[in-house]
Amino acid sequence: MISDIGRSVIEYYGWIKRVISFFLDILYWTFVGPFKGKFSRRQNVVHQMSFVGLRSIAIVFFVDIFTGIVMAMQMAYQLEKMGAVIYVASLVAISLCRELSPVLTALVVAGRAGSSIAAELGTMKVTEQIEALETMAINPVRFLVVPRFLALLVMLPALTILGNLSGIFGGFIIGTTSLSINPDLYMQTTFNYLALKDIYSGLIKSVVFGMIIALISCYEGLHTKGGAEGVGKATTRSVVISFILIILTDCVLTTIFYFSQK
């Protein structure tokens, strides 16, 4: 029993060390490699951006607009008792920009793009395609991981902005219809209380989440072992680990942004 615990602690410690060194490798090939003439092909980056970003637009839009709607309805129920229904506008906007939109968007993208990255790289690994690249002296991190990393780094904040807007729009629909708030007043209240920090703290979070998704899904994909079953396991692991890390990091970042000065 104790030896089992010991073994898994050592295993996790080893995993963390390997993931960190993989992360440094990605940073090297992303930021140092280009100065040594080792570029990632622009075409690959654009392709990944369209896959990660453009094709997630619909799902991010729907997830956030309904979150905005649900939040507006739930908050109105509480605020009505105090006769402060107008504050639905600012509450929806602030909680979306700070927390919900970055986190929900990251979870959606981890489930959609992260899993598919892990499955794709995992299949490449078990069918010797990764080894073929290495034999051709093409670094798999530069060739496969960097385009995905850059794509997530840019597209996740972009999707988060879209999420912010669609969430606010969702709140606006409820606010102006069933709560009968004047549309101008609704928008005014939204932007009066929404500080710049609410927006950029959310965007910084989404940049970090983008890195986490790219790091974990690429790591799990490239370290797949053992055929189709291995690919399945790698995909599941990448989603589960990304989810846990996203929530955990969100907790840490919220503490840093909003509770560290007190």
Next chain:
Amino acid sequence: MNNREPVISLKNVSKIFEGKRVLDDVSLDIFAAETFVIMGCSGSGKSTLLRLMTGAIKPDEGVVLIKGKDITRLGEPELDELKKAFGMTFQYSALLDSLSVEENVALPLREHTKLADEIINIIIKMKLSLVGLRGFEQYYPAQLSGGMRKRVGLARAIALDPDIVFYDEPTSGLDPVVSGIIDKLIKDLSVKLMITSVVVTHDMQSVFEIADRVAMIHKGKVIATGTLDEIKNSADPYVQQFIHGNPHGPIDFFKEDINMPQALGL
């Protein structure tokens, strides 16, 4: 033949995987422009041997010299430089399935040379006609048969005009005619372009067709090396059993400690 410098030389190489000695004190010399076949049963360690030569894995003991350079001590940039001088084909061809045939063959050219696209296109056409696949440029690997994929893999392996080509089971899983075509291609490349070929296989027909020299591996040890004729006429019972595919002989398929009838409850 032995007065020449070997292109590839393995000296007392051992490799251990999870406590099991997969290769045990292997020494081999492979010379320029010859076709050297490594044969042995599945699991004998022959693929591991090939991966040691390509630098994909490092030996636990011994040295691997390619063109006189010890690849176990080279840093990544030097090893990458050396890798550009050799090509490799894989058992399941290992083409990138997100890229078309054309893009697969062009990949090493685009990554390692600064050639203009027009020139790359000409090279692709040349390499594809060499393997008899002109007109398949726009196909994707999933649309091709196993034999065609292996030929595309071969075109990719020779895209940078390497001096050494490694073949991992080039004819396994192919019908006899396609196997014959692949064998002829390997032979042609080594004769016409003076390429050194290292072939790992257990397809005896192909061995007789292409080999200049042969090494036989059994349980991680080289048990025989020699020219094709020397191997054919070898008195070694292991070699004889292997080349004739005889079920009875010293190569034991079943573990000795298992009594099959008893294990099956008969």
